[in-house]
Amino acid sequence: MAAVQGWHAVAVVAMVAMATAVAAPQGEPPAPREFVSIASVMAAPLPDTAHPVRIRGIVTWRRGNGMIVQDDSAGIWIEVADARRAGYWQAQGDPSPDIREGVEVEIEGWSNQGGYAPNILPETMRILGEKPEPGPRAYDPERFFQGVDDCLRVTARGVVQGFRDDGDRWLLLVVEGGRRFTVAIDKQRLGGSPEDYVDSVITCIGVATAQFNTRGQFLSPRLNLTAASDLTIEQAPLATAFEAPQVALRALGGYRPEAPDGHRISTRGVVTHAVPGRFLYLQDGCLGVRVETTSRERYQPGDVVEVAGFVDCSGYVASLAESLVRKISQSPPPAPLPIQPATIAQINALAAQRFTVARPGDYYGCLVQFPARVIDVQRATRGGQVLLIAGDTGMTAIADPVIFPELRKLESGSEVMVTGIVRPEPELDDEASPWQSTNDKRIQILLRSADDIAVVRAPSWWKPHRLLAALAVVAALAGVAAGWIVLLRRQVGRQLSLIESQLQAKAAVEERQRIAREFHDTLEQDLAGVALRMDAAAGRVQDGRARAEFEQQRALLARLRAETRDFLWDLQEPQRSDGSLPASLSSQAAYQQSLMSVPITVHTTGDIPARVPPLLQYHLLRIAREAVANAGRHADATRIEVRLRAGAEGLVLEVIDDGVGFPVEAGESRHGHFGLRGMRERARRMGATLVIDSGEGRGTKVSVRVHPDILHGEPQATPES
Helix, strand or coil: CCCCCCHHHHHHHHHHHHCCCCCCCCCCCCCCCCCCCCCHHHHHCCCCCCCCEEEEEEEEEEEECEEEECCCCCCEEEEEHHHHHHCCCCCCCCCCCCCCEEEEEEEEECCCCCCCCEEEEEEEEEEEEECCCCCCCCHHHHHHHHCCCCCCCEEEEEEEEEEECCCCEEEEEECCCCCEEEEEHHHHCCCCHHHHHHHEEEEEEEEEEECCCCCCCEEEEEEECCHHHHEEEEEEECCCCCCCCCCHHCCCCCCCCCCCCCCCCCEEEEEEEEECCCCEEEEECCCEEEEECCCCCCCCCEEEEEEEEEEEEECCCEEEEEEEEEEECCCCCCCECCCCHHHHHHHHHHHHHHHHCCCCCCCCCCEEEEEEEEEEEEECCCCCEEEEEECEEEEEEEECCCCCCHHCCCHHHHCEEEEEEECCCCCCCCCCCCCCCCCCCCEEECCHHHHHEEECCCCCCCHHHHHHHHHHHHHHHHHHHHHEEEEEEEHHHCCCCCHCCCCCCCHHHHHHHHHHHHHHHHHHHHHHHHHHHHHHHHHHCHHHHHHHHHHHHHHHHHHHHHHHHHHHHHCCCCCHHHHHHHHHHHHHHHHHHHCCCEEEEEEECCCCCCCCCHHHHHHHHHHHHHHHHHHHHHHHCEEEEEEEEECEEEEEEEEEEECCCCCHHHHHCCCCHHHHHHHHHHHHHHHCCCEEEECCCCEEEEEEEEEEHHCCCCCCCCCCC
């Protein structure tokens, strides 16, 4: 449940008061009301609507149009701005500036259920004179840290661990007995710089207010000081922060025979990762520590630094907050620890079962390295995340907005080597339980740069869904080829006229379109339905491993749908194989252009035959299609050219891209990659020559040359079956 960070209780009280207040009664002024104690207003059960009250008390704190008034029984918040909006405060302007701390006032107004405690929306205020402020209540940590002292003058003490700039005020961050609160004081009333108070023990007198959330639940107290004399330094800080007691990284947050006093400690370690102005990570063997700091100095991996900060045990593992850092030496950058995430989980689970310390360490905060497979890349509120599977363990790698754009290029199914900082995965509020063991935490990996995920092997293009589509296409082509042979035999046997041939061709087109419609109305629609059901179910999958497998199946289904649509287009566009070769190439390129962003151009030169043998044309089109698809998927090209020319050397088809290129022999020998071998097989069946010219960083050119003799008849081969 998210807390209302940085808001004073005044802001939330104001919003809730507006929502619950009723309009001021109209007509004759009401009869004078009897005085009531503030304690009775605070204790009375309030209905949904406000009811009239009359109080008398001393102003103990004022900020803007809001103020706190206290009598001998209790204190309460008075909100003028909300009273004006609700119609209660009808005086011209704001309350008089003479209404300040130390002034006794009489207030008539309406009690209201505030955001945390009851408050009053005033109608009138009358100054009765000056009066000494009520004496502060003695310090009672149990009352103070549970919000019971809200709107009362109280005394508190603790160690100042840091400060924040709040406009016209300083907010001192104070810890007492391991519990935190803030002290607010106007800048002109604080003697000296707030830095001078860090690590000192202070006693202060002020008006307590509550920090709370939108459920009206108390989060932490704040003490509002009204004078410089309200703050006293009991124990001055050390002259130099780095004089603080030295504590080993492994001892942070561990057992001590005496209670922690909340003061600074100092420690040393080797930097594995640093973000200026935010944090850095230190490592000692198989144990790492996060250090929060506002220092803008840049630290590099391998820097040996000394840190003076305050131990923060509010997270799953102890860290250092409000830290000062200085470099003391330089060492080689630490090598990442090679370990599987499953092994980290086993080490910590075993330690939890034995009620002992994880050996050799829990690896949280450490720089590690392991192989994994990419499941998906997703944008997040800040930066993004990469979903990974290492063995059978799922996890998330977190990337900040600077490096995430590079990681978006990762393809699902890529095998990668991951390097990063291990950190516990935050729990959802509704899943966390104080009664459950928390030693089986899932982990996240904090990435330092885009280089922390290195692709070892790109995903195979030939996957089950593509193989299924290819088999379907082959079956369809076999049927088309068989029909073509039957048609030729009928033409030879019966010597059909040109008109009869045209009629049969038209019938074949209509039949292909009928088949395409049948596929569209059945298989394609069913696949779309399955996709919709999987999308609807995706949000209900909670288990990380199941979610990862589920997302992989969704990706496979999306690719299968794309291949099905491609097959249907093949059936519905007969001119790709029945028309002229240049027209078919242009039609095919237009279709592929719709599937990718890389520009595709087609150029034809020379006296190209009006009719090319159908089987020869079919193989040429398939080679061109495969070469263009490979360039679009793998070459990272900015342009693709398809060239067709005819001359004395015969018919030449070329597909040229300006991409990254590849070593041809290595590409053809890679297991599971059939594209290059398929093109060579097609060329062999045509009796043509295929040449692939490529290399690292110089693009790729695929050339097919058909000898003039082959153009006068069918190649002596049959399509693959």
